[in-house]
Amino acid sequence: xxxxxxxxxxxxxxxxxxxxxxxxxxxxxxxxxxxxxxxxxxxxxxxxxxxxxxxxxxxxxxxxxxxxxxxxxxxxxxxxxxxxxxxxxxxxxxxxxxxxxxxxxxxxxxxxxxxxxxxxxxxxxxxxxxxxxxxxxxxxxxxxxxxxxxxxxxxxxxxxxxxxxxxxxxxxxxxxxxxxxxxxxxxxxxxxxxxxxxxxxxxxxxxxxxxxxxxxxxxxxxxxxxx
Numbered sequence: 001x002x003x004x005x006x007x008x009x010x011x012x013x014x015x016x017x018x019x020x021x022x023x024x025x026x027x028x029x030x031x032x033x034x035x036x037x038x039x040x041x042x043x044x045x046x047x048x049x050x051x052x053x054x055x056x057x058x059x060x061x062x063x064x065x066x067x068x069x070x071x072x073x074x075x076x077x078x079x080x081x082x083x084x085x086x087x088x089x090x091x092x093x094x095x096x097x098x099x100x101x102x103x104x105x106x107x108x109x110x111x112x113x114x115x116x117x118x119x120x121x122x123x124x125x126x127x128x129x130x131x132x133x134x135x136x137x138x139x140x141x142x143x144x145x146x147x148x149x150x151x152x153x154x155x156x157x158x159x160x161x162x163x164x165x166x167x168x169x170x171x172x173x174x175x176x177x178x179x180x181x182x183x184x185x186x187x188x189x190x191x192x193x194x195x196x197x198x199x200x201x202x203x204x205x206x207x208x209x210x211x212x213x214x215x216x217x218x219x220x221x222x223x224x225x226x227x
Contacts, residue, residue, distance in 0.1 A: 008129070008130075009129050009130065009147075010033065010035060010129075010130045010131075010147050010220075011125060011130075011131055011133065011143050011145070011146040011147050011148075012026075012029065012033075012035075012131070012132045012133065012146060012147060012148045012150070012216070012220060013133055013138035013139035013142070013143045013146035013148070013149045013150065013196070013199075014026045014029075014132060014133065014134040014135075014138065014150050014152060014216075015134070015135060015136055015137065015138050015139050015140070015149070015150070015151050015152070015195065015196070015199065016136075016150075016151055016152035016153055017136075017153065017159065017178070018159065018178055019154065019158070019159025019160065019178055020152040020153050020154045020159060020204060021152055021154065021204045021209065021212060022134040022135075022152055023039060023041075023134060024209055025152065025204075025209060025212050025213060025216070026039070026079075026132045026133075026134040027079045027082070027132075028079075028209060028210075028213045029132050029213050029216055029217070030079035030131070030132040031079045031080065032213060032217060033130060033132065033217075033220075034130065035079070035128070035130035035131050035132055036077040036078070036079070036124075036128040036129075036130065036131040036132070037077055037078070037079035037082060037131065037132050037133075037134075038075065038077055038121065038124055038125065038128070038131055038132070038133045038134070039075070039082055039084075039134055039135075040117070040121055040133060040134065040135035040136075040138065040142065041104075041134070041135055041136070042075060042082070042084045042095060043073055043075055043084070043117050043120065043121070044104055044107060044108045044113070044117060045084075045095035045096070045100050045101075045104050046071070046073045046075070046084050046085075046086045046091060046095055047064075047067065047068045047071060047073060047086075047107055047113055047117070048095070048100045048103050048104045048107040048108075049086060049091050049094055049095050049100050050067050050068075050071040050073075050086050050087070051063075051064050051067045051068075051103070051107055052099060052100065052103060054067050058103040058106040058107050059106055061110045061111075061112070064107055064110045064112070064113060065110055065111075065112030065113060068107075068110070068112060068113040068116050068117070069112070069116060071086050071087060072085075072086065072087050072088070073085070073086050073117075073120070075124070077124065077128060077131065079132075101177070102177075118137075118141060118142055121133070121142050122142060122143070125142070125143055133146075139151070139195075139196035139198075139199050140195075140196040144196070147220065148200070148216070148219055148220045149196045149198055149199035149200065150199060150200050150201075150202055150216060150219070151195040151196070151199040151200070151201045151202070152202055152204055152212070153201060153202070153203050153204070154203060154204045154205040155205045156178070158204075158205045159178055160178055200219055202215060202216075
Protein backbone atom coordinates (compact mmCIF):
# COMPACT_ATOMS: atom_id res chain seq x y z
CA UNK A 1 0.00 0.00 0.00
CA UNK A 2 2.90 2.38 0.67
CA UNK A 3 3.96 2.10 -2.98
CA UNK A 4 0.51 3.20 -4.08
CA UNK A 5 0.80 6.29 -1.88
CA UNK A 6 4.07 7.24 -3.57
CA UNK A 7 2.69 7.29 -7.10
CA UNK A 8 0.69 10.11 -8.64
CA UNK A 9 -0.79 13.09 -6.82
CA UNK A 10 -0.69 13.04 -3.04
CA UNK A 11 -1.34 16.00 -0.75
CA UNK A 12 -0.99 15.78 3.02
CA UNK A 13 -2.23 18.73 5.08
CA UNK A 14 -0.66 19.12 8.51
CA UNK A 15 -2.16 21.76 10.78
CA UNK A 16 -1.71 22.63 14.42
CA UNK A 17 -0.47 25.25 16.87
CA UNK A 18 3.14 26.31 17.42
CA UNK A 19 5.28 23.65 19.07
CA UNK A 20 3.08 20.72 18.09
CA UNK A 21 5.84 19.25 15.91
CA UNK A 22 4.48 20.25 12.49
CA UNK A 23 7.73 21.27 10.85
CA UNK A 24 9.92 18.33 11.87
CA UNK A 25 7.18 15.79 11.26
CA UNK A 26 6.19 17.27 7.90
CA UNK A 27 9.75 17.36 6.59
CA UNK A 28 10.40 13.80 7.74
CA UNK A 29 7.14 12.59 6.22
CA UNK A 30 7.84 14.34 2.92
CA UNK A 31 11.21 12.61 2.72
CA UNK A 32 9.65 9.24 3.45
CA UNK A 33 7.06 9.74 0.71
CA UNK A 34 9.55 11.14 -1.82
CA UNK A 35 7.39 14.26 -1.83
CA UNK A 36 7.87 18.01 -1.72
CA UNK A 37 7.48 20.01 1.51
CA UNK A 38 5.84 23.41 1.96
CA UNK A 39 6.17 25.45 5.13
CA UNK A 40 3.40 28.02 4.74
CA UNK A 41 4.35 29.66 8.02
CA UNK A 42 7.71 30.61 6.50
CA UNK A 43 5.85 32.50 3.78
CA UNK A 44 3.95 34.56 6.35
CA UNK A 45 7.19 35.15 8.20
CA UNK A 46 8.84 36.31 4.97
CA UNK A 47 6.10 38.90 4.42
CA UNK A 48 6.44 39.94 8.07
CA UNK A 49 10.18 40.40 7.59
CA UNK A 50 9.44 42.59 4.55
CA UNK A 51 6.90 44.61 6.53
CA UNK A 52 9.43 45.28 9.30
CA UNK A 53 12.18 46.06 6.79
CA UNK A 54 9.88 48.64 5.20
CA UNK A 55 9.24 50.30 8.54
CA UNK A 56 5.53 49.53 8.33
CA UNK A 57 3.46 49.07 11.47
CA UNK A 58 2.26 45.41 11.52
CA UNK A 59 -1.08 46.70 12.81
CA UNK A 60 -1.57 48.92 9.73
CA UNK A 61 -3.54 46.47 7.59
CA UNK A 62 -3.62 48.62 4.46
CA UNK A 63 0.13 49.21 4.43
CA UNK A 64 0.86 45.58 5.31
CA UNK A 65 -1.30 44.44 2.40
CA UNK A 66 0.59 46.78 0.07
CA UNK A 67 3.94 45.31 1.14
CA UNK A 68 2.59 41.78 0.67
CA UNK A 69 1.52 42.64 -2.86
CA UNK A 70 4.94 44.04 -3.77
CA UNK A 71 7.46 41.71 -2.12
CA UNK A 72 8.73 38.78 -4.18
CA UNK A 73 8.62 35.77 -1.85
CA UNK A 74 10.06 32.48 -3.09
CA UNK A 75 10.14 29.28 -1.07
CA UNK A 76 12.07 26.08 -1.71
CA UNK A 77 10.13 22.83 -1.36
CA UNK A 78 12.98 20.33 -0.96
CA UNK A 79 12.39 18.68 2.46
CA UNK A 80 16.15 18.22 2.85
CA UNK A 81 16.93 21.88 2.23
CA UNK A 82 13.89 24.16 2.62
CA UNK A 83 14.62 27.81 1.91
CA UNK A 84 12.92 31.17 1.67
CA UNK A 85 13.88 34.44 0.01
CA UNK A 86 12.29 37.88 -0.20
CA UNK A 87 13.26 40.09 -3.13
CA UNK A 88 16.17 37.75 -3.77
CA UNK A 89 17.52 37.96 -0.20
CA UNK A 90 17.95 34.68 1.70
CA UNK A 91 16.16 35.19 5.02
CA UNK A 92 15.96 31.68 6.48
CA UNK A 93 17.59 32.75 9.74
CA UNK A 94 16.06 36.21 9.93
CA UNK A 95 12.45 35.02 9.80
CA UNK A 96 12.99 32.94 12.95
CA UNK A 97 14.18 35.93 14.99
CA UNK A 98 12.23 37.45 17.88
CA UNK A 99 11.14 40.56 15.97
CA UNK A 100 9.46 38.57 13.20
CA UNK A 101 8.03 36.07 15.69
CA UNK A 102 6.43 38.88 17.68
CA UNK A 103 4.80 40.43 14.61
CA UNK A 104 3.87 37.46 12.42
CA UNK A 105 0.44 36.81 13.96
CA UNK A 106 -0.64 40.41 13.31
CA UNK A 107 0.60 40.32 9.72
CA UNK A 108 -0.97 36.90 9.12
CA UNK A 109 -4.33 38.23 10.25
CA UNK A 110 -4.51 40.74 7.38
CA UNK A 111 -6.99 39.39 4.79
CA UNK A 112 -5.01 40.77 1.84
CA UNK A 113 -1.90 38.92 3.01
CA UNK A 114 -3.79 35.67 3.34
CA UNK A 115 -5.40 36.06 -0.07
CA UNK A 116 -2.05 36.59 -1.76
CA UNK A 117 -0.22 33.78 0.01
CA UNK A 118 -3.03 31.21 -0.19
CA UNK A 119 -3.10 31.70 -3.97
CA UNK A 120 0.68 31.15 -4.08
CA UNK A 121 0.42 28.08 -1.88
CA UNK A 122 -2.23 26.51 -4.09
CA UNK A 123 -0.08 27.06 -7.16
CA UNK A 124 2.87 25.35 -5.45
CA UNK A 125 0.70 22.42 -4.37
CA UNK A 126 -0.68 21.95 -7.88
CA UNK A 127 2.77 22.07 -9.45
CA UNK A 128 4.31 19.67 -6.93
CA UNK A 129 1.86 16.82 -7.33
CA UNK A 130 3.14 15.03 -4.21
CA UNK A 131 3.59 17.34 -1.26
CA UNK A 132 3.29 17.65 2.51
CA UNK A 133 1.98 21.08 3.49
CA UNK A 134 2.11 22.43 7.02
CA UNK A 135 0.46 25.45 8.57
CA UNK A 136 -2.63 26.61 10.44
CA UNK A 137 -5.33 26.57 7.76
CA UNK A 138 -4.18 23.95 5.27
CA UNK A 139 -6.91 21.36 5.65
CA UNK A 140 -9.66 23.92 6.11
CA UNK A 141 -8.69 26.56 3.52
CA UNK A 142 -5.58 25.98 1.43
CA UNK A 143 -6.06 22.31 0.46
CA UNK A 144 -9.53 21.19 1.54
CA UNK A 145 -9.29 18.25 -0.91
CA UNK A 146 -6.04 16.89 0.58
CA UNK A 147 -5.62 13.12 0.61
CA UNK A 148 -4.98 13.25 4.35
CA UNK A 149 -5.69 16.04 6.82
CA UNK A 150 -3.98 15.90 10.19
CA UNK A 151 -4.25 18.21 13.16
CA UNK A 152 -1.23 17.82 15.42
CA UNK A 153 -1.53 18.96 19.00
CA UNK A 154 0.36 18.61 22.27
CA UNK A 155 0.09 19.80 25.84
CA UNK A 156 1.00 23.42 26.51
CA UNK A 157 3.97 22.34 28.63
CA UNK A 158 5.32 20.02 25.94
CA UNK A 159 4.97 22.66 23.26
CA UNK A 160 6.73 25.29 25.37
CA UNK A 161 9.56 22.91 26.22
CA UNK A 162 10.10 21.99 22.58
CA UNK A 163 10.07 25.55 21.37
CA UNK A 164 12.34 26.87 24.13
CA UNK A 165 14.84 24.07 23.43
CA UNK A 166 14.71 24.80 19.69
CA UNK A 167 15.53 28.48 20.16
CA UNK A 168 17.46 28.25 23.44
CA UNK A 169 14.89 30.59 24.96
CA UNK A 170 13.51 31.04 28.47
CA UNK A 171 10.79 28.45 29.12
CA UNK A 172 8.40 30.81 30.92
CA UNK A 173 8.72 33.50 28.27
CA UNK A 174 8.22 30.91 25.54
CA UNK A 175 5.04 29.60 27.19
CA UNK A 176 3.69 33.14 27.44
CA UNK A 177 4.46 33.83 23.78
CA UNK A 178 2.83 30.57 22.68
CA UNK A 179 -0.33 31.46 24.59
CA UNK A 180 -0.34 34.89 22.92
CA UNK A 181 0.07 33.41 19.44
CA UNK A 182 -2.58 30.75 20.08
CA UNK A 183 -5.02 33.45 21.08
CA UNK A 184 -4.28 35.64 18.07
CA UNK A 185 -4.23 32.81 15.55
CA UNK A 186 -7.47 31.25 16.77
CA UNK A 187 -9.45 34.50 17.02
CA UNK A 188 -8.42 36.33 13.84
CA UNK A 189 -11.26 37.08 11.44
CA UNK A 190 -9.54 35.70 8.33
CA UNK A 191 -8.97 31.93 8.27
CA UNK A 192 -8.44 31.35 12.00
CA UNK A 193 -6.52 28.37 13.31
CA UNK A 194 -8.99 25.52 13.50
CA UNK A 195 -9.27 21.81 12.97
CA UNK A 196 -10.86 20.78 9.67
CA UNK A 197 -14.00 18.68 10.33
CA UNK A 198 -12.50 15.63 8.59
CA UNK A 199 -8.99 15.97 10.02
CA UNK A 200 -7.40 13.26 12.14
CA UNK A 201 -6.32 14.67 15.51
CA UNK A 202 -3.01 13.34 16.78
CA UNK A 203 -1.67 14.28 20.21
CA UNK A 204 2.13 14.27 20.01
CA UNK A 205 2.79 15.02 23.69
CA UNK A 206 4.16 11.56 24.48
CA UNK A 207 5.24 10.57 20.97
CA UNK A 208 8.66 10.74 19.33
CA UNK A 209 9.08 12.09 15.80
CA UNK A 210 9.52 8.63 14.28
CA UNK A 211 6.36 7.41 16.00
CA UNK A 212 4.34 10.32 14.63
CA UNK A 213 5.69 9.86 11.10
CA UNK A 214 4.93 6.13 11.20
CA UNK A 215 1.39 6.84 12.35
CA UNK A 216 0.84 9.36 9.55
CA UNK A 217 2.14 6.93 6.93
CA UNK A 218 -0.28 4.33 8.22
CA UNK A 219 -3.15 6.81 8.10
CA UNK A 220 -2.26 7.89 4.57
CA UNK A 221 -2.05 4.28 3.37
CA UNK A 222 -5.47 3.68 4.88
CA UNK A 223 -6.94 6.74 3.17
CA UNK A 224 -5.65 5.57 -0.20
CA UNK A 225 -6.91 2.03 0.38
CA UNK A 226 -10.40 3.34 1.07
CA UNK A 227 -10.63 5.09 -2.31
